[in-house]
Amino acid sequence: MSAASSTAVRRRLGRSVQYVLLAVVALIPLFPLYWLLISAMKTPAEFSQIPPTWFPSMPALEPTITALTAVPFVQSMLNSIIIAGGATISVLVTSILAGYVFAKHQFRGRDALFWGIIATMFLPPIVTIVPLYYLVSSMGLSDTYLGVLLPWLANAFGIFLMRQFIQDIPDELIEAARMDGAGEFRIVWQFVVPLLKPAIVTLAVFMFVYAWNNFLWPLSILKSEALYPVVLTLNRLMSYTMSFEYQNVVLAGAVIASLPTLLVFLVTQRVFVAGIAASGVKG
Structure with missing residues (x-):
């Protein structure tokens, strides 16, 4: 050879x-x-079998049906879509606007204000939950969608991410738009936003998944089960099926609860990966 x-x-x-x-x-x-x-597709007998089987001999839909009927799962999914979708849209809007101001405008105390916002990223959520609870309750927003959304209307990480991306947009482009008579909002939405697609998708995925999976804050502020997001309903389902033989029902509920976040990632994976790579290069 x-x-x-x-x-x-x-x-x-x-x-x-x-x-x-x-x-x-x-x-x-x-x-x-x-x-x-x-x-989630195993029967109770097969689920508790030792050693466990690697694939159900007869895939069953009963656990999924039980999960959907034992608790108001469909309503809680709609609640999660409202909460996670509202939080994602709000964070995108506030992050883009704040990131644009911090990146392209000069004003006294700009850097101190920016780094003060960034410092809030290092506060554990458990530290802020008590003052947030008293604030939202004093505003009469407890047990409401807006009460759940209020702490998520803006996000320090989102502001930081957008600022880093917007800094790379040439100042000449913005100055040319101003010379053509464009206002600041038109500059942002017509000239800046189209150049931020990877960053917007990345932030949207992160925020949607975070808001969808958040458990502690909705548990603290919501009292009506009709407003529960899916993570709280899934916890209720676990209490409903404490017996080991019904744990396949809990897992079926977990599969259903995971579908929207998996779908969001699958739809946005190309742009999401590009955004992560770009943000990594920016350091």
Whole structure:
């Protein structure tokens, strides 16, 4: 065998090993999702079987039906969509506007104000939950959608992310728009926003998933079960099915609750990855 052929064989072998390692690394985080899905389709007898089965012999829909009927799951999904969607839209708007001001406007105390906002990122949520609760309650917004949304109307990370991206937009573009008579809001929405697509999608995914999965604040401020987001309803479902033989119902509810966030990621994955890569390059 010639040297060139030996080199080609070694390269193919090395590439094959790399593919195998990448497949193993990819399967590790996907395994819990797979186990969640198959467990939600098992019968109670098969779910409690030892050793466990790797695939249900007869996939069952009864756990999913029970999860949907035992608690108001559909209503809670709509509540989560309202809460997570409202928080995401609000954070995008406030982050873009604030990021534009911090990136392209000079005013006294700008840097001190910006770094003060960034400092709030390092406060644990548990530290702010009591003052937030008293603030929202004093405004008469407890047990309302707006009361849940109020702490999420703006986000320090979103402001930081947008500022970093907007800083790279040439000042000449903005000055040219001003010379053409465009106001600041028109400059933002017509000239700046189209250049922020990766950052907007990245922030939207992060905020939607965070608001969808948040448990402690809705639990603190909501009293009516009709307003519960899906994470609180899922917790109620766990209390409803404390017996081990009904844990497949809980897992079926977890699968249903996970679908919107998985769908959001699948729809936006290309732009999301590009946004993450760009933000990583910016440091």
